[in-house]
Amino acid sequence: MITMEHVCKSYKIAKRNAGFREACKALVHREYETIHALSDVSFTIQDGEMIGYIGPNGAGKSSTIKILSGILTPDSGTVLVDGRVPYRNRIEHVSQIGVVFGQRSQLWWDVPVIDSFALLKDIYSISNAQYKQSLEELTVLLDLKELLRSPARQLSLGQRMRCEIAASLLHRPRILFLDEPTIGLDAVSKLAVRDFILKQNQIAKTTVILTTHDMQDIEALASRIILIGKGRILLDGTLDDIKKGNDDIDQTIAELYRSYDIS
Amino acid sequence: MCATMNKILSSIKLYLHYVSINIRSMMQYKTSFFLTTIGQFMISFNVFLGIFFMFLRFSSVEGFSYNEVLLCFAIILLEFTMAEIFARGFDLFPSVVRSGEFDRIMVRPQNEIIQVLGSKFELTRIGRMLQAVVMFAYGIAKSNITWDIPKILTVFFMLISGACVFFGLFLIYAALCFFTLDGLEFMNVFTDGAKEFGKYPMGIYGEKILLFATFVIPYTLVQYYPLLYLLGRRTSALYVFLPLCACLFLIPAMLLWKYGVSHYASSGS
Numbered sequence: 172m173i174t175m176e177h178v179c180k181s182y183k184i185a186k187r188n189a190g191f192r193e194a195c196k197a198l199v200h201r202e203y204e205t206i207h208a209l210s211d212v213s214f215t216i217q218d219g220e221m222i223g224y225i226g227p228n229g230a231g232k233s234s235t236i237k238i239l240s241g242i243l244t245p246d247s248g249t250v251l252v253d254g255r256v257p258y259r260n261r262i263e264h265v266s267q268i269g270v271v272f273g274q275r276s277q278l279w280w281d282v283p284v285i286d287s288f289a290l291l292k293d294i295y296s297i298s299n300a301q302y303k304q305s306l307e308e309l310t311v312l313l314d315l316k317e318l319l320r321s322p323a324r325q326l327s328l329g330q331r332m333r334c335e336i337a338a339s340l341l342h343r344p345r346i347l348f349l350d351e352p353t354i355g356l357d358a359v360s361k362l363a364v365r366d367f368i369l370k371q372n373q374i375a376k377t378t379v380i381l382t383t384h385d386m387q388d389i390e391a392l393a394s395r396i397i398l399i400g401k402g403r404i405l406l407d408g409t410l411d412d413i414k415k416g417n418d419d420i421d422q423t424i425a426e427l428y429r430s431y432d433i434s
Numbered sequence: 435m436c437a438t439m440n441k442i443l444s445s446i447k448l449y450l451h452y453v454s455i456n457i458r459s460m461m462q463y464k465t466s467f468f469l470t471t472i473g474q475f476m477i478s479f480n481v482f483l484g485i486f487f488m489f490l491r492f493s494s495v496e497g498f499s500y501n502e503v504l505l506c507f508a509i510i511l512l513e514f515t516m517a518e519i520f521a522r523g524f525d526l527f528p529s530v531v532r533s534g535e536f537d538r539i540m541v542r543p544q545n546e547i548i549q550v551l552g553s554k555f556e557l558t559r560i561g562r563m564l565q566a567v568v569m570f571a572y573g574i575a576k577s578n579i580t581w582d583i584p585k586i587l588t589v590f591f592m593l594i595s596g597a598c599v600f601f602g603l604f605l606i607y608a609a610l611c612f613f614t615l616d617g618l619e620f621m622n623v624f625t626d627g628a629k630e631f632g633k634y635p636m637g638i639y640g641e642k643i644l645l646f647a648t649f650v651i652p653y654t655l656v657q658y659y660p661l662l663y664l665l666g667r668r669t670s671a672l673y674v675f676l677p678l679c680a681c682l683f684l685i686p687a688m689l690l691w692k693y694g695v696s697h698y699a700s701s702g703s
Contacts, residue, residue: 240540243700262543275533294448296444
């Protein structure tokens with residue numbers, strides 16, 4: 172179970188006007204602006220839920236993911252993930268979660284994918300038996316058989332994403348964070364990734380938290396949607412709550428963003 | 435006790451796994467590897483030529499002969515090269531922080547330092563290593579040192595501790611990147627600079643440099659003072675263990691690194 176209560180997080184960002192002269196001025200005296208990435212964010216996620224975490228760019232999605240995965244420490248508020256405070260005991264926490272950053276690879280570029288997996292086995296201290304079993308299951312479910320022996324640099328984006336997801340699940344995390352997992356994928360790969368995530372959630376009961384700008388992802392996957400804008404939770408409900416009979420999901424979300432004035 | 439032993443063993447195993455995957459990656463680019471290795475050899479060979487030609491005109495520098503200076507240079511070059519082979523990941527750290535790759539390190543259940551160490555194993559520096567080993571052998575053969583066990587120990591401690599000092603400097607460099615988000619070229623004064631200055635015994639640069647290089651960054655503990663002992667100009671057995679004191683330099687370096695990581699956790703950039 173994941174709970175966040177009254178979590179706030181702000182950053183200081185240096186600001187200056189355009190131009191070389193302004194850049195020189197900023198060397199001497201810098202003006203800072205405080206950005207409230209998260210202000211008073213609270214929610215609870217039960218085991219086995221599949222959450223679509225949506226919001227426009229800069230709304231605070233990745234700050235939330237970073238706090239939940241132990242990378243960032245919040246300014247105030249309490250965070251508990253399965254009874255652990257993520258940022259307090261990082262190593263213990265992260266051995267129980269999996270994180271996929273859609274825009275960044277965790278595979279070694281120049282060696283066969285299976286070599287990267289073998290390294291992850293040591294990083295996560297996975298036993299031989301469990302590693303073998305996880306690998307077999309993931310190979311079948313994600314159709315990796317032909318990919319494992321190729322170096323990551325020779326894979327297409329879709330093939331690589333399937334390998335990335337497998338890499339994040341080798342240690343059988345209870346919670347999986349997916350940060351834009353379908354970004355840039357072709358239709359076939361997108362469907363394959365969605366199909367797998369759904370299965371993973373149903374069969375292994377993995378809690379999935381998914382951030383995406385692709386509303387078809389949300390439609391296909393998320394049973395519950397949390398909408399964040401300007402650092403605040405604006406809406407927390409099911410897909411039907413949001414759609415209210417409207418058919419086009421992109422249209423609906425765009426209207427929603429406009430109605431909250433966060434677009 | 436047994437648990438910590440196991441933990442250390444599994445860390446070593448993990449590190450070796452990193453090394454092996456680095457070497458496998460590198461083998462994909464054979465030409466690049468050989469050219470870089472040769473280049474590394476040439477660079478330090480140039481420095482050697484500099485010393486060689488200078489000694490054609492002058493027979494000694496502040497009472498140190500050609501062979502003694504070679505030995506001194508070889509030792510500091512070995513120390514620096516070892517640090518670079520193993521800790522190159524910290525040298526390349528600015529790009530890791532900037533690209534956000536450090537997030538990936540943070541979501542893995544292993545110590546951050548071992549992951550950064552493992553991220554790059556720079557085998558191309560073997561070219562420079564070769565140069566250093568040849569000079570080292572030559573310096574030892576020609577410098578009329580009567581070898582005994584304390585002296586062999588001294589050399590051993592010098593090499594290990596010297597590598598630690600340079601590793602500490604790399605660590606400080608990387609820790610500062612958490613605050614500046616950019617590489618600080620001035621740190622090269624202390625790493626590459628020490629390698630250049632270090633070709634001569636530090637004593638020749640005068641007292642102020644000697645003080646700085648003893649109490650701020652302890653180069654002299656791994657170079658000048660134990661060298662005097664090796665050459666028989668100092669006799670106290672204390673000099674054998676002096677290099678080990680230099681390892682204390684790792685403590686502030688580690689603390690700064692920890693502080694950097696916690697800053698990253700609160701600023702996230």
